[in-house]
Amino acid sequence: MLINRKNLFSLTIMGMLFSFIAIPAFAEVETIQTDKLFYTTKEKIIFSGTVDYDSTGLVSIVIRDSNDKFVLLTQAIIKSDNTFERSVNSNEKFSVHGIYNATAFIVNTSEGAFTIFDYSLDGSPVSPSVSNLIDSSQGLTTSSSSQTIETEPEPISKIASFVDTSKDPQYYIDRYNSESAYKKWFDTNFSNITIEEAVGLSKTIDKIPQSPDIFQFIDPDQDPQYYIDRYNSESAYKKWFDTNFPKQTIYEAVGITPLELTQDNVDDLPIHEPPKSTQKISESQVQSSTISPSLDTVNADVAPMLLALGGLGILFGAVYGVKRRVDSNTEQITENKTKLEKKVNDNSEQIFQNRFWLKKKLMSLKFGGEPIIVIKERLAKGEITVDEYYKLLKALKK
Known part of the structure; x- marks a missing residue:
């Protein structure tokens, strides 16, 4: 009976863990918005939105500043009505004056919803602001050219106000192509232009032939082996390069033509050992090489997974602790029961012995030896004769 109860408890625990792990695969956030467009220091920011029908669990919200830092x-x-709401108190983490963005998702950041809002450190207006973006999305005009572009793309007449001109335009293009939430936000608010036109590039940029000349992320003063080592040792860098330049190799990008190596010239080649420890990509390296998504985006993608794994770990630890405690208590109860049964058996045996002794004592008193002792003593004292002794003994035995 005890084993069956333990098995039932284990099955219950496994069922609880499975219910937490079995999250609907296609559940995702549909919309997200804030209660207003402009906030100042220490104000409460309220996010709300909707999710796919019959979704359950938690919605994760990642907030980034105007520099796209986490x-x-x-x-x-x-x-239960497929909505969510969360309020956030702006604190010292909100340290940049400008336009902030928020991405809400359940499983995948690239499949979630996107919104923006203004944040002012001193109460002064933000420029450009979210209102400017809304206005410019309706009045932004573009220019076109019938000429084929063979070198640098020509800038259009006006750049969208959300674009930071200090950043490489490719940063926004990469976000548009890799993040569906960002793409959805742009297409909704800037339906009459393309992302290339919004960042100041002609739409014919796609017609530029792929050649080593376009690899603008290469620093000519840097040893080409630096980029090759990064490609071979950093999976994020390799993934970015293969995604953005699928038709070229890293050797072509840095201007090295692959050679048919023989044993003789292999021995003459310099050996470049990869770095012993993989270093994190700094912000300056990310901006110079236009890696997209940035480390902050990668961290934001990993953070919900870590939270979910941490939650499952805590749940498993708590359940395992309870199970161990129950098992320990069960073993202690069984041990105490065994000891008690043994003690009861010992006491029963002692009681039986005491009953036997008492019965024997009572029988000795009943048939007792005291009158015989008395007549023996009288015989010894000479008070009675031998014949009288045997007569009395015979009478007592009757």
Whole structure:
């Protein structure tokens, strides 16, 4: 009976863990918005939105500043009507004056929803602001050219106000191509232009032939082996390069033509050992090489997974602790029961012995030896004769 109860408990625990792990594969956030467009220091920012029908669990919200640096990760519980709401107090983490963005998702950041809002450190207006973006999305004009572009793409007449001109335009193009939430936001607010036109590039940029001349992320003063080592040792860098330049090799990008090596010239080649420890990509390296998504985006993607794994780990630890405690208590109860049964058996045996002794004592008193002792003593004292002794003994035995 004890074994069956333990098995039932284990099955219950496994069922609980499975219910937490079995998250709907296609559940995702549909919309997200803030309660207003402009916030100042220490104001409460309220996020709300909708999710796919019959979604359950948590919505993760990643907030980034105007430099697209990670600011905060928070979560909201999905309500029964497929909506969610979460308020955030702006604190010292909100340290940049400008336009902030927030991405809400359940499983995948690239499949979630996207929104933006203004944040002012001193209460002064933000420029450009979200209102400017909304206005410019309706009035932005573009220019076209019938000439084939063979070198640098020509800038159009006006750049969208959300674009930071200090950043490489490819940064916004990569986000548009890799993040569906960002793409959805752009297409909704700037339906009359393309992403290339918004960042100041002609739409004919796609017609530029792929050649080593376009690899603008290469620093001519840097040893080409530096980029080759990064490609071979950093999986994020390799993934970025293969995604953006699928028709070229890293050797072609840095201007090295592959040779048919023989044993003689192999021995003459310099040996470049890869770095012993993989270094994290700094912000300056990310901006110079236009890696997209950035490390902040990667961290934001990993953070929900770590939170989910951490939650499952805590749950498993708590359940395992409870199970161990129950098993320990069960073993202790069994041990105490065994000891008690043994003690009861010992006491029963002692009681039986005491009963036997008492019965024997009572029998000795009943048939007792005291009158015989008395007549023996009288015989010894000469009070009675031998014949009288045997007569009395015979009478007592009757």
